[in-house]
Amino acid sequence: MADIEVKDIKYTSKDFTSSQDVRWCPGCGDYSILAQMQRTAPDLGIKKENFVWVSGIGCASRFPYYMETYGFHGIHGRAVAIATGVKVNRPDLSVWVATGDGDLLSIGGNHFIHVCRRNVDLKIILFNNRIYGLTKGQYSPTSEKGKKTKSSPFGSIDFPFNPLSLAVGAGATFIARSLDRDPKHLQEMMKRAAAHKGTAFIEVFQNCNIFNDGAFEILTEKETKADNVLVLQQGKPMIFGKNNDKGIRLNGLTPEIVDFAQGSFSINDLWIHDEFDPDSTRAHIISRFAEKPGFPTPIGVLKQEFKSTYDADFHEQINNIRRTKGEGDLRKLLFSGNMWQVNESNKINNN
Amino acid sequence: MEKDSLELHDVTVRFAGDSGDGMQLTGTQFTNTTALVGNDVSTLPDYPAEIRAPVGTTYGVSGFQLHFSNIDIQTPGDSPDVLVAMNPAALKVNLRDLKAGATIIINVNSFETKNLRLAGYDVNPLDDGSLDGYNVVQVPLSSLTSKALDGSGLSAKDISRSKNFFALGMMYWLYSRPVEPTIDWIDSKFKSVPLIAEANKKVLMAGYYYGENTELFTTRYFVEPAKLPQGMYRSISGNEATALGFITASVKSGLPLFLGSYPITPASDILHELSKYKNFGVRTFQAEDEIAGITAAIGAAFSGALGITTTSGPGLALKTEALGLAVMTEVPIVVIDVQRGGPSTGLPTKTEQSDLLQAVHGRNGECPVVVIAASTPSDCFYMAIEAARIAFKYMVPVILLTDGYIANGAEPWKIPEPDTIPEIKVKIRTEKEGFFPYLRDENLARPWALPGTPGLEHRIGGLEKANITGNVSYDPENHEFMVRLRARKVKNIENDIPDLVVAGDLDAELLVVGWGGTYGAINEAVNRIRENDKKVAHAHFKYISPFPKNTRSVLKKYKKILCPELNLGQLSQLLKAEFMADVETFNKIQGLPFKSYEIENKIETMLGEL
Incomplete structure (x- = not known):
């Protein structure tokens, strides 16, 4: 298998910028995600020609047109399935998927859970703006219950998906979340995903300033961010708050907010985050923090697990069979089974 | 007991039983052995969608028909000469398909009250004279199998499951086929369960010797090898x-x-x-x-x-x-x-x-x-x-x-x-100079540039593309141009595929056209008509989009065109739309292939109208 990494070529973000005009709405969060990717790509140690970006349909799915790499803009919901075909056929390529909450979790939900289950070595970036943008503003599978949109003028009655919980449940081996308005953090997550072998999933909260403006404001604005966002760090206690005065402890399987000022618990009682915890129960608990009143929204790496990838196993099996059975011989294959010879005198010789 | 030996030119056999009776396996074994002795052979497996439908019911009947011959044959046979019916339901379902006077080999053990009721028989058809026109051979297949495996240590269920090998052995004797290919197959298939392997072989041989010794069969048949072109088959x-x-x-x-x-x-x-x-x-x-x-x-x-x-x-x-x-x-x-x-x-x-x-x-x-x-x-x-x-x-x-x-x-x-077999030429683009993803070659094909190739990075997708550059384009003229280009590209393939071949009488007034799997039935029907000194031609489409280049001129030559199809006339519709051809459609939509006599009768009728 060819090595996808390279050390001696120095790229800049310009090398990854295609000649196409970017056609997202001015102010869209997608610009930041694109910029962070173009800034990160040169440092990933991957040859430009070995990148493939695959997408489905939606605003996010225009992404491949703007990356100066190989790209395939697919059909709605199928990005992950197309990307699986690329990666399984060519494990030497670094295959990335740009997708939205409708594309990945509604029409493409089936492919998403199955790619996680198989652990295909794909990097999936979910642009989650909790709205259908390209179709001009209907509620999405991540929209909050009660949301008023064009297709739910009296409020949506759908319960939303929690994409991180779904990824944990489906067995993704790298699960992270970031924010379009936190470039450094987003870049870091992209680098971590790129380095991971297996299905890497990053949910990026992304603002749609046309149809769902301010959906994540509380998480991205200076005044409110610290009190509402928990930055997960490996081996570090879960601390948040403007003055780093709050934390989370795990009581049995129940997470609890700890306020240091109240004095009953100190920093020593806090939950120490372990990305590599082999039991995904705790990753699942973290994924649901934000659904609890008073809890912060976690960003960072929830979970990383090391196990064999589908594409590697796929080719290992082929190679093993080639070794044990020997390289396929077409003549032997055709001339097999129940054969008999018909010769000139029309006599039959059985083989 | 000395028995008569009779040569036949072709035989159609159908094995039928419960879907758990192993009829597909039995039919496949008989087919393989028959091919090995050099007969031409054609098969038609017919099984229910349910894996194990309730035992004994008519909808659980699984069948396997094969036609073997000493001449070149094209179909699995219109009507069986022989039916092996493992139970009453198998008889009930298949009886109407049999040739007049056909032989019916019946597992008489299964013709008891419960199975008769499940098959919907009020009276046992073996007793009421309803099978009088047939040569009915009643064999206690189940009990003979049990007897053969007496003391084998197998469960009653396992013993019952091997009765298909008894039927197979008996049919091998009746049609003078060797048992060795099936013995070899059993040995390799049941390698890990020698007890089962031995039992199946024992039952196969018991069936074979039963055929030889029973007075139920007075004649043994043989079919000479077919005269096929020499080579390995x-x-x-x-x-x-x-x-x-x-x-x-x-x-x-x-x-x-x-x-x-x-x-x-x-x-x-x-x-x-x-x-x-x-x-x-x-x-x-x-x-x-x-x-x-x-x-x-x-x-x-x-x-x-x-x-x-x-x-x-x-x-x-x-x-x-x-x-x-x-x-x-x-x-x-x-x-x-x-x-x-x-x-x-x-x-x-x-x-x-x-x-x-x-x-x-x-x-x-x-x-x-x-x-x-x-x-x-x-x-x-x-x-x-x-x-x-x-x-x-x-x-x-x-x-x-x-x-x-x-x-x-x-x-x-x-x-x-x-x-x-010719090599298949594939052009993979590696040349960086002048590359665009939607460049066109002489066949209007765009270049195939593979990820991993330096300098050929490009994006493609489902949005309309500008010709040559492959950039996303909503330009009205470009869209029409691209729609026409894609259509022209496919249409041009007519220059790269074989002409439509007309078989039979080129100067006939009636042309039978078909496509796909109806080839054998049409061909057999046309040959039989021609054997009776009547003229008919046959053209079979293997390329439908695009049609072969000479299609129009072929269709024009004939006064009447008949198109048998296993649908409501879909090829007919395409031929009418594209060539304004006056096609008479002949349909069958029963989930079954045409029998060649059905087409033969239709041709006869049309020839009569000329």
């Missing part, structure tokens, strides 16, 4: 041939074969077959659904594989949108549709030709693909290679239509020497 089904064809295309093109597939009857056997041949580098991906099957194949083709996906009607419907994507991105993939009875779930295990219009037209937008069809089990091999050749040369998706009948049916195949 094997028995092959359409699904096997399809799998071998794509492996051959992979070897001949030097590209890896990637199959994305979701299991579906009656196409799954292609997935099973290809999964065995990983030492050819075959990449089989069992996808989570039909759509993932084709989209993964598209992804694989984009990155340089021979990307294929196998399916049947409902699956083709699900792949529709992705086929459009392959048309738009001009990625070479092959979709194999093993047609079955529709609409919806329809008749999953029965044959039909009703996906033709879906294949040709069933997509949004102006969305031309190449549609070709295999006409016999072994033809699937050559059409698979042809599908790959066209896909690569023109960067276009190709649909290969087969059907349940030729997919599961088997025939002897003269194995070709691989060296005689």
Whole structure:
């Protein structure tokens, strides 16, 4: 298998910028995600020609047109399935998927859970703006219950998906979340995903300033961010708050907010985050923090697990069979089974 | 006991029993042995969609018909000469198909109250004279099997399960077939369970000797080998041939074969077959659904594989949108549709030709693909290679239509020497200079530039593209230009495929046209008409989109055109639309292939009207 990494070529973000005009709405969060990717790509140690970006349909799915790499803009919901075909056929390529909450979790939900289950070595970036943008503003599978949109003028009655919980449940081996308005953090997550072998999933909260403006404001604005966002760090206690005065402890399987000022618990009682915890129960608990009143929204790496990838196993099996059975011989294959010879005198010789 | 020996030219046998009685296995064994002794043979497996329908019921009856002969034959036979009925339900379901005076070999042990009631018989048909016109041979198959295995230590259930080998052994004796091929097969199949292997062999031989010793059979039959062209032969089904064809295309093109597939009857056997041949580098991906099957194949083709996906009607419907994507991105993939009875779930295990219009037209937008069809089990091999050749040369998706009948049916195949099969030329673009993703070559194909190639980074997708540059374009004139270009590209393939061949009497007034799996029945009907000194011609379409270049001139020559199809007239409709041909359609939509006499009678009627 060819090595996808390279050390001696120095790229800049310009090398990854295609000649196409970017056609997202001015102010869209997608610009930041694109910029962070173009800034990160040169440092990933991957040859430009070995990148493939695959997408489905939606605003996010225009992404491949703007990356100066190989790209395939697919059909709605199928990005992950197309990307699986690329990666399984060519494990030497670094295959990335740009997708939205409708594309990945509604029409493409089936492919998403199955790619996680198989652990295909794909990097999936979910642009989650909790709205259908390209179709001009209907509620999405991540929209909050009660949301008023064009297709739910009296409020949506759908319960939303929690994409991180779904990824944990489906067995993704790298699960992270970031924010379009936190470039450094987003870049870091992209680098971590790129380095991971297996299905890497990053949910990026992304603002749609046309149809769902301010959906994540509380998480991205200076005044409110610290009190509402928990930055997960490996081996570090879960601390948040403007003055780093709050934390989370795990009581049995129940997470609890700890306020240091109240004095009953100190920093020593806090939950120490372990990305590599082999039991995904705790990753699942973290994924649901934000659904609890008073809890912060976690960003960072929830979970990383090391196990064999589908594409590697796929080719290992082929190679093993080639070794044990020997390289396929077409003549032997055709001339097999129940054969008999018909010769000139029309006599039959059985083989 | 000395018995008479009688030579026959051709025989049609049907084995029928419960779906758990092993009739498919029995039929397959008889077929393989029959092929080995050099007869020409054609088969028709017919089984219910339920894996194990309630025992003894008519809807649980599984059948396997085969036709063998000392001459070249094309069909599994219109009406059986012999029926082996393992229970009353099998008799009830199959009786109406038999030839007048046919032999019925009956497992008399199963004709008891419960089974008769399950089959809907008020009176035992063995007693009421309803079988008087037939040669009924009553064999206590179950009890003879039990006796043969007395003291074997096997359970009553295992003993009962081997009674099909008794029937097989008996039929081997009756038609002078050797038992050795089946003995060898049993030895290898049941290697790990020697007790079962021994029991099955014992029962097979018990059946054979029973035939020899019983007074129920006074005559033994033999059928001389058929006079086939010399060479090495094997028995092959359409699904096997399809799998071998794509492996051959992979070897001949030097590209890896990637199959994305979701299991579906009656196409799954292609997935099973290809999964065995990983030492050819075959990449089989069992996808989570039909759509993932084709989209993964598209992804694989984009990155340089021979990307294929196998399916049947409902699956083709699900792949529709992705086929459009392959048309738009001009990625070479092959979709194999093993047609079955529709609409919806329809008749999953029965044959039909009703996906033709879906294949040709069933997509949004102006969305031309190449549609070709295999006409016999072994033809699937050559059409698979042809599908790959066209896909690569023109960067276009190709649909290969087969059907349940030729997919599961088997025939002897003269194995070709691989060296005689031409290489498939594939152009992979590596030249950086002047590259654009939608450049055009002399065939209007765009360049195939694979990820991993430095300097050829490009983006393709389902949005309309500007010619040459491949940039997204909403320009009105460009869209019309591209729609016309894609249509012209497919139409031009008519210059690269064989002319429509007319067989039979070129100067006849009546032309019979067909496509796909009806080839054998039409051909046999036409031959019989001609043997009676009447004139008729036959042209069989293997290429439907585009049609062969000479189609119009062929159709014009004949006063009348008859088109038998296992649908409501889909090819007829295409011929009428494209050539204004006055085609008389002749239809059968029963989930079963044509019997050649049905077509023969229709031809007779039309000749009478001339």
